Amino acid sequence: MQIKKFLKTRHLMLCSFLFITACIENAPLDSLSPAGPYARTIDDLFWLTFWIAVVIFFIVQGALLFSVFYFKDSPDKPEPKQIHGNNFLEILWTIIPVIILASIAVPTVRTIFDLAREPEDALKIEVIGHQWWFEYKYPDFEITTANVLVIPEDTPIRLEMWSNDVLHNYWVPKLNGKRYLVPGQKTYLNLHADNAEEFWAQCGEYCGLSHSKMRGRVLSLSQSDFDSWVMNQQKNAANDLDQNSLAYEGQQVYLNAGCTQCHVIDGVWDVQGEQIAPNLTHFGIRNVFAGAALKNNPENLTKWLANPAQIKPGTFMPNLELTEREIEALIEYLGTLK
């Protein structure tokens, strides 16, 4: 318990005596602020290794600096003794590191297998990587969504992941380590969030032009909020808009300007085109879009719809040369997709 308590003060310790208040406050991708059991196991292991490394660091650098100052040449210094080596020391500094490493190796191996095990009663969610956004499918609920992964709090989640194109790497630093998304095979990652909270996600592996804008959010909700979210997601989009409204005009733009080639809105246009783009059925309740690179607000949507490639170089969304009026209408319509 003493050690636990000691480790609890680690951030303070770290900041004060090593990095001199170097730690960044409120970093949404901070891997040192675990918010669930998986991330916490990793964090504990990291700090164990870290403190061992700190001790070795001070011993070695101390010996180095001591030698430099103490054995520095001075005029009256005699010639040194010609020592060629010492077998006892050689054995000593081979065996001691082995023992230290073994003490790290045991918890490491145990944790590897703990993290890989499929948790019981886990909620299964599929994660599919695309250049440059994450798609999520909930096979139990027949839901397809994008960019924002919604999970219930304090529940183990089992992600089954693959990629539709190149290698991607799914990372929610506060919930677990990274795992690649590979075309042609499946990989798995467990998540578990303690509380209802919003987390940031980021693609870790370089995946082409807009790799840096392949981001995400993980929204953990209380069980009741999650249940109502699921209920809502299972509904189709409304198809009975007032024909004189701006939203209806926007729906017509969606249907006629070319959006339907890639984007599906359940209940309005169900035919998936060849190029898969985010399902827009409940676009209005997602707080981010475009691979979570932009906050979902009219200003950003205007920029995006006017020229997607300017925001995300290499994007598969063409510039449809929409007029200002069309963009305005489309944004109005997208806002109704709750």
Place this chain on the structure above:
Amino acid sequence: MTKIIEPKKQRNIFSRPSSETGIWSWITTVDHKRIGIMYGYAAFFFLLVGGLEALLLRIQLSQPDNNFLSAAEYNAMFTMHGTTMIFLAIMPISAAFFNYLLPLQIGARDVAFPRLNALSFWIFIAGGLFLYSTFLFGTAGAPEGGYLDEEVSRLASAPNGGWFGYQPNAGLKYSPGTAMDYWAIGLQILGIASLVSAFNFITTILNMRTKGMRLMRMPVFTWMTFAVSFLLAFSLPIIAIALFFVTFDRQFGTTFFLTEGGGDPVLWQHLFWLFGHPEVYILILPAFGIVSEVLPTFSRKPLFGYPAIVFAGFGIAFIGFGVWAHHMFASAISPVAQAGFGLSTMIIAVPTGVKIFNWLGTIWGGKLTLNTPMLFALGFIGMFVIGGLSGVTHSVVPADTQQTDTYYIVAHFHYVLFGGALFGIFSGLYFWFPKVWGRMYNETMGKIHFWLMLIGFNVTFGPMHWLGLQGQVRRTWVYAEETNLGFWNLIVTIGAFILAVAILVFMANWIYSRRKGEKAPFDPWDARTIEWSIPSPTPVWNFSKAPEIKSLDDFWHQKYGEDEDGRAVRREGTDELLLKLEEEGLNPDEEIHLPSPSYFPLILAFGLPFLGYAIIYKSVPLALVGVILLLIGGFGWGTEPLEEEFETSEENPDAKESSTYE
């Protein structure tokens, strides 16, 4: 008057070139010292280019959501920075040291195959130029079906798939255009250069050692050259095959790494890192060798635990082939593989630790001269320890899944390859400067260089540790302001510019000291190994007569004995011995036959880029040019007279000057 043998001038087309000064004497040289110097300058040039690319990256990242570079330019710059620094800067600078020093340290007149040595150098140049010609001719763009808002600039027309070229992103569908072909074929050509020199050095070490130079009397630098040569010989064929697969996938529609054709992108990761990890040791072991020479010299003590350091070096080289998947802990590998490679990665820390402790044992109780090479060697230990310790945190697999692909990794390997390899290289550049040029470098400027570099280095790469742990992902062109990573990124960028200033100080010192430096005595450091027993700068013939070695650190033991306390005592008559050595070194009393220069390595080497262009542009004429150059090179090589008819001429008294490289 000394007799020097010069080949007769012949009018035959296969006659060997005979200029001894001027540009042609350099282009046709097969002298290991000249080749080493050319390797050094070419590699330093590429180091500057790679550094410039890094500065562009740092300007882009100095603030969040910056748009100094476009995404395409940024991706090309980080790809070229990594590729350049590894294949065109650090590896060839190490080759410069191998070339210049290896024969001197084992008491030989040249390497085993002098023309092959010239071939390695010219293939390296040809490969480097080929790779960099992508900025002139290469094309790149959005993946098939994707859109770009702007024209692809020349800066963005370089390879952009990362130095690791992960498939399928680096494949034709996702990286269209020719830039990635320049990368794949360029590396293929550079690999040939390294393979050729690896075999040359192995043969040289095994066969060309002077009398009494038993293996366990070889200097540690020579041992490390030996280890690196084996690493090259065993690891380069792997990347060669993998690069052929990539080229086939891109050019001829095969699907080695493409899922849609039954290939496997993870296979590329395995092949790449099976080469890529030994490559890390290819980059760092030469620096291990250099500091193992510098530390004993300036501590006035023998290297502590010489056999342990040698065996640890080979232990690292051997285990280095068994840790590759630690680059893939987050990839599609099973928990069993994660555990196995985690453990092997921990094991490799043990011989590395043995080396560090032995270096500390070397300086412990010594009499330390803190001049520039020694400062760099000590800085090397300090910085490398940090890189080594952060390396151990990667072997803790679960922790690594948080760290991998973040700036924490960038920090780690720069502490190893910059704080380690490059600090070691700078130590060596200062240490052997007097031997190569016959002049002393400027000590004050050297020390300014060291301190600027130590500070700049830590300001640049230190903060990357917590930037990575707190969420900055690698290879990202922009980061959001909300990540709160802006402040430390700005600091890192400032550090990068301090480093740039440090490099400028180094260059100024070099240029000044080459011309105006004090004349160097041949043994300015009271050194230990036999390259210091010959005049500075090294005469063309290296040793006027083959030295006979009686012990490890032979030259030291000629000068020093030990008293009853085991302290070093200068032998009587050492001053006379040194005078005699210098006199003898400059005036060989036997006829020395040195290998004759040749054009053919150059011709052969420059056939390869033409074959590269021929593959990229599917051009038969270019292929023919390449094949013809290869044939001329090979045929001429085989048929040029090995032994010229020699005529003996009386040496001009000024030949002492002309035999050095001014």
